[in-house]
Amino acid sequence: MTTVSPKGPRSRPDTRVLPDPTWESRSFWQGGANGELLIHRCQSCHRLFHPPAPACFRCRSTDVVPEPVSGCATVAAVSVNVHQWLPGFPPPYAVAIVELDDDPTVRLTTNVVDCDPWEVHIGMAVVVRFERWDDTWIPIFVPVAP
Ligand SMILES: [Zn+2]
Secondary structure, rough: OOOOOOOOOOOOOOOOOOOOOOOHHHHHHHHHHOOOEEEEEEEOOOOEEOOOOOOOOOOOOOOOOEEOOOOOOEEEEEEOOOOOOOOOOOOOOEEEEEOOOOOEEEEEEEEEEEOOHOOOOOEEEEEEEEEEOOEEEHHHHHHHHO
């Protein structure tokens, strides 16, 4: 089944529910200002992790810092929402979990846009793009051009 809104695949809704960044998550939500997807890396065990936290969940080190990653990812799970939960955010749209190519154990819940939401599938290569709302840059993903 293929359904696209009358306007075609959308790249931006008219409204978003924005996060309330914490000290730890501010870099994640504002990295897009410089075109960077910033993910916390533990300086002790050198592993990336998400969501941002003051300590590494693996080794408990508090020596953690956000650093830019490639922004390339692979869709690990997807659901197409068809219910209009918010005015200005009309369905259908794809809600996906993507695994970062830098470390597939790091997963982000996001939207995949600029394509038919019904064509988003597990294993699809995607790349980050940022949707700016005031001082927040929401990391969303688009298909990698074939
Ligand atoms: Zn660690």
